[in-house]
Amino acid sequence: MSVTKDKKTVLEIANKIKEARLKKDLKQSEVAEKAGLNANYYAKVERGEAKPSVVTLTKILKALGIKSSDILSV
Numbered sequence: 001m002s003v004t005k006d007k008k009t010v011l012e013i014a015n016k017i018k019e020a021r022l023k024k025d026l027k028q029s030e031v032a033e034k035a036g037l038n039a040n041y042y043a044k045v046e047r048g049e050a051k052p053s054v055v056t057l058t059k060i061l062k063a064l065g066i067k068s069s070d071i072l073s074v
Contacts, residue, residue: 007048014048016071020064021046034063 021031032042036059044050045060052060061068 010051011048013071014046017060017064018046020066020070024064026064031060031063035059 021028028043028046029039032039035042035056037056041050042060045052045056057068061071
């Protein structure tokens with residue numbers, strides 16, 4: 001996988017996470033708190049500047065009340 005394609009995938013996931021948060025009318029800080037994450041780190045995840053681990057991504061998904069299939073394309 002090329003760096004460009006990897007960055008595109010990270011951005012796609014980040015955008016889907018942000019969309020899910022906005023649909024639920026939550027602030028970044030609220031999702032971060034529910035997920036047990038630092039609010040600044042969570043903001044970086046949403047901007048595609050940080051690649052969360054599987055464990056961290058699972059925490060974010062649970063905090064948003066969504067499934068991995070909602071954000072991961074097949």
